[in-house]
Amino acid sequence: MDGQLLSETFVELTDTMVADFDVIDFLHVLTSRSAELLNASAAGLLLADPRGELRVVAASSEAARLLELFQLQSDQGPCLECFRSGQPVAVTDLSADRRWPRFAAAAGQAGFSAVQALPMRLRDQVIGALNLFRATPGTFDADSIRVGQALADVATISLLQERSMRHSDTLNEQLQTALNSRVIIEQAKGKLAERLGIDVDQAFTILRDQARNRNQRLSDLARAFVDGTQALTSPAGSPRTSRPGTMQPLPALRPGPARPAPPRPGA
Amino acid sequence: MLVWFRGRLAALAARVTEARRLGRVWGLVAQHAAARGGQVSAADVCAAVIPGVQVTGAWLSAARDAQAGHLMQVTDEVSRQLAELQLTLGEGPLFDASTSGGPALASDLASPESAFRWPAFTPAACRAGAAAVFAFPLAVGAIRAGVLGLYRDRPGPLSDFQLGDALVFADAATMLLLDAQDQAGGAAGPGAGPGGQPVGLASRRAEIDQATGMLTEQLSVSITDAFARLRAYAYVSDRGLADVARDIVARRLRLPPDRDLSPEES
Numbered sequence: 001m002d003g004q005l006l007s008e009t010f011v012e013l014t015d016t017m018v019a020d021f022d023v024i025d026f027l028h029v030l031t032s033r034s035a036e037l038l039n040a041s042a043a044g045l046l047l048a049d050p051r052g053e054l055r056v057v058a059a060s061s062e063a064a065r066l067l068e069l070f071q072l073q074s075d076q077g078p079c080l081e082c083f084r085s086g087q088p089v090a091v092t093d094l095s096a097d098r099r100w101p102r103f104a105a106a107a108g109q110a111g112f113s114a115v116q117a118l119p120m121r122l123r124d125q126v127i128g129a130l131n132l133f134r135a136t137p138g139t140f141d142a143d144s145i146r147v148g149q150a151l152a153d154v155a156t157i158s159l160l161q162e163r164s165m166r167h168s169d170t171l172n173e174q175l176q177t178a179l180n181s182r183v184i185i186e187q188a189k190g191k192l193a194e195r196l197g198i199d200v201d202q203a204f205t206i207l208r209d210q211a212r213n214r215n216q217r218l219s220d221l222a223r224a225f226v227d228g229t230q231a232l233t234s235p236a237g238s239p240r241t242s243r244p245g246t247m248q249p250l251p252a253l254r255p256g257p258a259r260p261a262p263p264r265p266g267a
Numbered sequence: 268m269l270v271w272f273r274g275r276l277a278a279l280a281a282r283v284t285e286a287r288r289l290g291r292v293w294g295l296v297a298q299h300a301a302a303r304g305g306q307v308s309a310a311d312v313c314a315a316v317i318p319g320v321q322v323t324g325a326w327l328s329a330a331r332d333a334q335a336g337h338l339m340q341v342t343d344e345v346s347r348q349l350a351e352l353q354l355t356l357g358e359g360p361l362f363d364a365s366t367s368g369g370p371a372l373a374s375d376l377a378s379p380e381s382a383f384r385w386p387a388f389t390p391a392a393c394r395a396g397a398a399a400v401f402a403f404p405l406a407v408g409a410i411r412a413g414v415l416g417l418y419r420d421r422p423g424p425l426s427d428f429q430l431g432d433a434l435v436f437a438d439a440a441t442m443l444l445l446d447a448q449d450q451a452g453g454a455a456g457p458g459a460g461p462g463g464q465p466v467g468l469a470s471r472r473a474e475i476d477q478a479t480g481m482l483t484e485q486l487s488v489s490i491t492d493a494f495a496r497l498r499a500y501a502y503v504s505d506r507g508l509a510d511v512a513r514d515i516v517a518r519r520l521r522l523p524p525d526r527d528l529s530p531e532e533s
Contacts, residue, residue, distance in 0.1 A: 050431035051438075052285035055471075064516075067473055168424055169372040176434070177369025183408035184368065186473045187490060190480025190516070200477050200516065219368070226409035226480060226490050 001037060001143060009033050013154050022217040023174070024181050025208065026158055027058035031130075034151045035060040038144045040132040041112060044070045045155055046079050047120075047128035049179055050172070054079055054128065057178050062189070062201035065110050069103075070131065077103035082117035082129045088145065089117045093137040113137045118148050120156045127156060127175060181219035188222035192232070206232070286469075292435040293464050295319050307463070308447070312415070312440040313340045319436060320429045322401070322417040326350040328361065329413040329444055339413070348395040349418055352388060359388040360402035361414050370434075371402045374424035398422040403437040405444060408476055410491045412444040442468045449495040466498045470508045478512035486524055496522060 013030060027045055035043040044059040044066070056070035073079040077100045078089040091097050092114050094104040107115065114134040120127050130152040132140065140148065159174040185207070192203035207225070210232055211218040224230030295315040300307040313325040324346035329339045338354070341347040353359035360371035363384075373381050376398055381389045392400060399419040405412040415437050425433060442465035460466040467475070475497070482493035500522055501511045514520035 049434075050427055051434050052288055052431060053471075071472065169374055172430060173367075173369050173372055175369075177367050180368045180404070180406065180408070183406075183476050185408075186476035187408045187410075187480035187483075190477035190482075191484045191490075192480075193477070194481040194484040223368070223409050226483065228489075 001039075001147065006037060006147065009037060010150075010154075013151075013158075022211070022219075023158055023178060024058070024185070025211065025218045027155060027178070028208065028218075030151060030155050030158070031058045032060045034130065034132065034148060037151075038132060038140060038148055040116075040140075041135045042066050042133040044131045045120075045128065046070060046073065046083075046131060047175055047179060048083060048126070049175075054083055055179055055182070057128075057182050062204040064200065069106055069110055069112075072103050072106055073131070075102075076100045078115050078117040079129045079131050082119050083126055086119050086121060086126045088119065088149070090139055091115050092139050095137075107133070111135060114139070116140050116145070116148070118145070118152045120152045122156055122171065127159070127171070130155065181222075184219055184222045184226065187226050191226055288431060288435055289464075289469055292319065292432055293439060293468070296436070296439055297463055307443065309440045309443045310340050312436055312443065313342050316415075316417065316433065316436045317342060320417065320425065320433045321419075323397075323420045324349075324418050326416045327405075327413060327440060328416075329448075330365075330411050345396045345420075346416065346418060349392055349397055349400065350416060352391050352395065356387045356391070358385050359392075360385075360400050361416060364402040364404040364414050365411070368404055368406060370404070371400075372424070373400045375399060375422040377422065392418075396420055399424075401425060401433065403433060405437055405441040407441060407445075407494060408479075408490070410445070410479075410494055412441045412448070415440050438468060439465070442466075445491070445495065448491070449499075466502050467494075467508050472509045472512070474512040474516050475508055478515040481515055482522060485521060 013026075013033070031043045031045050034040065040060075042060050044056050046054040047057050049055050053074040055074065056067060059066055059070065070079075078091055081099075082089040091099075091104070094107050094113055094115065097104045112133040112135060114137050116132045116134075116139070118130045118132070120129060130148060132148060134140070159171065159178065185204070186200075188207055189200040189203045192198075192206060193200045196203070196206075207222060208218055210216075211221040214221070221230065225232060292315075295318075296311045297307055299311040299315045303311075305311075309327055309329075313327050316322065316325050324341070324343040326338065326342070326346040326349065327340040328337060328350060338347075338350050341350060349359075350361070353361045360373060363371035373384070375381065376389050376393050385392075397418040397420065399422050401417045403415045403417075405415055417433065446465050460468060479490060479494045479497055482488070482497055483490045486493060486496060488496065497511065497515075498508065501508045504511070511520070515522075
């Protein structure tokens with residue numbers, strides 16, 4: 001693991017957790033950083049909805065196939081097991097796994113060979129799980145598991161922002177708000193994808209970049225865009241494309257003045 | 268082997284719990300409608316949530332396309348006062364829930380947190396007889412139907428189980444309000460879904476939300492109307508909402524611009 005990147009990541013994440021920060025964007029960055037730091041092909045954060053299922057709130061990629069894989073796990077899979085037991089759950093070789101056949105098959109089709117789920121815990125309560133996928137069979141090493149668990153803990157704390165951690169009301173409010181924000185973001189993805197004739201995952205990237213450039217919460221921008229009360233600036237040139245599996249360089253987490261777009265691989 | 272079995276049991280328990288919860292909550296709502304001999308409406312949700320979640324009273328304010336709501340239902344004098352207080356003072360859990368898109372939960376109005384959060388509303392609410400207040404936005408993403416407010420005359424949080432139920436009661440109220448608001452001849456009336464539920468009450472998949480967003484652009488309608496059109500189409504074609512949504516997102520299906528519901532399939 002890159003020690004430098006590790007230190008930088010933690011400093012950035014904790015620095016960003018101040019009043020009025022955008023928790024949805026934060027969780028997306030945290031998920032992406034997790035994948036990068038731990039050499040995972042993909043990562044996703046799932047939260048428990050009190051209605052009774054796990055729902056994905058952020059992922060290192062918005063590719064439909066990946067999100068579908070997370071959605072599947074509300075029914076069966078290592079994430080659900082992790083959530084219920086409060087313990088890390090690993091599958092070192094999905095092709096040989098008998099516990100969760102539907103999930104293993106779908107993960108295999110998506111190009112993943114192994115998976116690790118780490119619990120998001122707050123004292124004795126488990127509120128969700130961080131899910132990491134590998135392209136090759138095997139485990140994440142002990143260091144990576146420790147760092148991954150720390151990242152899951154940071155994600156948990158971020159949901160409480162600066163308010164009292166003893167208050168279950170706050171946690172439940174934030175959880176539901178995060179889950180509901182996801183719905184708005186999906187609606188905005190659909191609207192923008194239709195308008196520009198692009199895929200929904202490309203639409204997400206545009207929405208997220210515009211929110212950062214305007215120092216605006218992603219969920220607020222998404223809502224305003226769907227309501228029609230705010231227009232997006234048209235992307236310069238042709239719609240962005242990226243090759244599947246390519247890691248984009250991540251912009252700084254702290255909102256700042258508008259930045260030039262990072263170079264597109266293959267553009 | 269034992270690990271596998273336990274995992275299967277847990278997964279099965281999760282599925283059964285969710286489906287059972289929806290069935291139970293909807294059953295309570297439908298029962299109330301049957302008892303008064305009318306068609307299921309949001310008013311039945313307000314009545315059924317009281318014993319369902321163990322609160323003292325409930326109120327419901329409706330909104331249309333994100334415009335500020337007006338009071339639609341109250342179950343007692345205290346809930347009326349709580350609802351009107353908030354509209355008068357311009358602060359309170361109703362506004363927090365509308366703004367944030369998530370619930371506003373105040374288990375103890377006597378706490379300093381509450382006084383800090385709503386300096387005008389809190390003392391007035393206590394005087395009216397409320398010790399705890401919980402407000403839930405009635406929304407499907409950017410589609411805003413209103414707010415459901417609950418109060419208790421004694422302090423204490425909703426348990427996790429009660430919170431889960433409250434959210435499903437809120438979902439039911441949302442769909443019933445949307446059904447009632449859809450005046451433009453949507454074929455999916457209340458009770459058109461499985462078990463007499465509104466169409467779409469049980470569905471919560473990303474494709475449905477994405478398809479709704481696509482339709483708002485495709486048909487040049489509000490997000491609320493886009494959702495109504497999506498549900499109407501699913502009902503008329505006798506297909507699941509998630510199925511139809513998947514076809515729309517994959518661009519295999521476009522809905523026609525007018526309300527003639529014969530599809531163009533590409």
